Amino acid sequence: MSIKQIIIASLAGAMVLFLFDGAFQAIPNFGVRAVERIESNELTTPKFNELTNQMAYITTNETVSFVATRPADFYNLPKFFAIEFFSAFAIATVLAILFAKIKHHSLKERLLLTISFASIACLAIHIPYLNWWGFSFYYTSGVIVKTLGGWAFIAFIQNRYIFKIK
Numbered sequence: 001m002s003i004k005q006i007i008i009a010s011l012a013g014a015m016v017l018f019l020f021d022g023a024f025q026a027i028p029n030f031g032v033r034a035v036e037r038i039e040s041n042e043l044t045t046p047k048f049n050e051l052t053n054q055m056a057y058i059t060t061n062e063t064v065s066f067v068a069t070r071p072a073d074f075y076n077l078p079k080f081f082a083i084e085f086f087s088a089f090a091i092a093t094v095l096a097i098l099f100a101k102i103k104h105h106s107l108k109e110r111l112l113l114t115i116s117f118a119s120i121a122c123l124a125i126h127i128p129y130l131n132w133w134g135f136s137f138y139y140t141s142g143v144i145v146k147t148l149g150g151w152a153f154i155a156f157i158q159n160r161y162i163f164k165i166k
Helices: 003-024 046-050 077-101 107-132 137-162
Strands: 054-059 064-069
Touching: 003 077, 003 137, 077 137, 107 137
Parallel strands: none
Antiparallel strands: 054 064
16 A cells, blocks of 8 residues: 555545534434533523633532533634544544555455444443443434444545555
C-alpha cells in the first residue's frame, strides 16, 4: 500500500464517517436524539453559573442528575463540526495505516477485525457511561450502533475501493 492510498483512505474515511455520523444523529429517539432538552427557569439558577466548566450532579429524594455545565458560547456548531471531522479523520487514518500494514487478509477478515476494535471501543467507553453516568439505554444503544456501523462502513470503503481488497 502506498502513502497516497493511505492519504486517500484517510480523507475518504473521514468524509464517510463524518456524513454517516451526522445522518445517524437524525434518527428519532436513538443516540443523540434520545437526549431530551429541558427548558425551565427552575434549572437556570445562579448555581449553574458557578459550575461553569465543571461536572456536577443534582440530587433530589428520588433522582440523581449528572450535569456538564458550559458557557452558552461553548455550543458553537462550526467548532463542533471541525472537532467531529478531526475525530473522524483520526479514526480513518488509524484504520488506513492498520490496513496498509496487514498483508494477506480478505475483506471479510478486515471487516471482522474492524468490528472487533469498534466493539472494544464501545465496551470501554459507552458501557461505563451507561453504568456510572446513567446515560440512557437508547442513547447508549444509538452510539454503539453508530460506532459499529460507521467503522465497518469506512473499513469497507477503504479496503474494497481504495486498497482493492476482495
